[in-house]
């Protein structure tokens with residue numbers, strides 16, 4: 001499924017948080033959304049998932065404007081795994097993952113054998129089969145994170161949006177998750193803080209700063225030392241490791257002289273956005 005946004009803005013409390021973002025994620029693409037804390041990644045993802053009504057602009061799935069779509073209709077197209085929150089639910093893991101089947105069921109009908117098979121497959125893909133009957137509140141942070149992703153997969157969506165899904169995951173589970181995301185035919189937009197992980201697994205990176213999309217393109221084009229100093233305020237070295245993967249190493253915070261001033265106006269020279 002193609003996801004497009006045209007001149008998308010979203011404001012809250014009188015502040016523009018997502019600022020005139022245009023993007024186009026191709027069917028089957030794995031795109032990484034990167035940017036410093038507070039740059040607007042989660043807000044943009046929520047707009048794309050129909051959880052925020054844009055102040056201006058449009059979001060389209062395969063060319064169809066989703067304004068006015070019901071949550072159920074959106075959930076039949078796209079699954080969104082938000083950052084996990086600490087809930088103390090007594091629900092079993094299999095029931096939480098089973099929530100992914102809700103958009104496909106009549107209100108009064110319980111899960112049938114086909115639903116259970118989809119849920120079991122999703123639990124299996126995230127290595128959670130052994131935890132299926134455990135209660136949610138007994139899970140570790142990483143196990144909850146994986147269960148949230150399993151719930152999104154159980155939705156069998158055409159597109160997946162994931163907000164920092166590698167938080168809480170150990171290295172093996174980070175790599176397994178990124179391999180799962182790149183192997184799927186589904187369109188994927190994933191917000192990541194680990195720039196080396198984003199560079200290694202994403203076809204394309206979208207860089208946000210102060211609510212604006214300031215660069216998009218292949219990781220080698222987007223991740224440059226100047227841009228990392230400017231946007232992330234870090235002094236970084238970009239290189240290829242012995243495996244051929246682009247990696248970002250940090251010397252430390254960037255000296256103040258290398259950082260751009262506040263506000264998007266100082267980034268008008270970025271090209272290739274949208």
Ligand SMILES: Nc1ncnc2c1ncn2[C@@H]1O[C@H](COP(=O)(O)OP(=O)(O)OP(=O)(O)O)[C@@H](O)[C@H]1O
Pocket residue numbers: 012013017035036037038039040041042043044
């Ligand atoms: N409902 C709201 N009302 C007021 N401000 C908000 C609201 N939602 C988000 N913000 C602000 O908008 C900015 C962007 O937040 P957002 O969560 O989208 O950033 P982010 O890039 O996902 O950050 P992080 O990397 O820290 O998760 C932040 O400064 C945040 O405080």
